[in-house]
Amino acid sequence: MPSSFAMEAKSVDDTVRKRLRDLRTQQGLTLQDVAARASIDVSTLSRLESGKRRLALDHLPRLASALSVSTDELLREPESEDPRVRGSSHTRHGVTYWPLTRQGPTGGRHTFKVRVSTKRNTPPAELPVHEGQEWMYVLSGQLRLVLGERDFIIKPGEAVEFSTWTPHWFGTVDGPVEAIMIFDVHGERLHLHSD
Structure with missing residues (x-):
């Protein structure tokens, strides 16, 4: 039978992990980000998180x-937090964004429900580029997506994924569009795992 000390050590280990x-x-950090900041090998960090070390x-x-936390904060039990995402909408260049995820302090992946206004129907002369990876799933309306020299019409139930290093723009075809958008500042590809 394990001693109370061994059980307490395992509990601290589990909490910290x-x-x-x-x-x-x-915070939207990868294992590599944290390992580099902590001067720990990535495989060691991975084993620490998974409980193999x-x-x-x-x-x-x-x-x-x-x-960027205190050692005490790393050791404490996490507070049960309100699962609701709180944040107000904002509109920019004819697109209204409602946050669906909390914004981490260092960026990372952000998810929004978006509504694209019918006023956003003509691409600019020069298409923007920036760091990141973007995914969109169209809920209603028809989305026009311009990627470099290519022009697409994305219909409800269809999804797109692209690097934002590619010159791009999106807008409407014949009415407003509602979609779910996931934007990853670090440009990491989305990986879905089935258990």
Whole structure:
């Protein structure tokens, strides 16, 4: 039968492992980002998060610093937080954005419901480019997507994925468009895992 000390150590290990993963994903950081900041090998960090390696005391201050939190915060039980995403809509260049995810302090992946106004129907002379990866799923209306020299009409139920390094623009065809948009500032590709 395990001693109470061993059970307590496992509980601390589990808490830190969960906090480490939660804080990293909330901040939109990859394993590589945190490992580099903490001067820890990526494989070590991965094993720490998955429970395949025990935490050492010297890991704690480096990991806390890499995540911009105190060691105490890394060790504490996470508060049960309100699951509702709070944020007001904002409109820019004929697109209204409603946040569907919390905005992490260092950026990362952001999800929005968007409504594209019928006024947004003509692409600019020069298509914008910027860092990132974008996904869109059209809920209603017909979305016009211009990617470089190519022009697409995306219908309800269809999804698109593209690098925002490609000159791009989206707008309406014959009425307003509603869609779900996922934007990853770091340009990481979306990976869906089935368990």
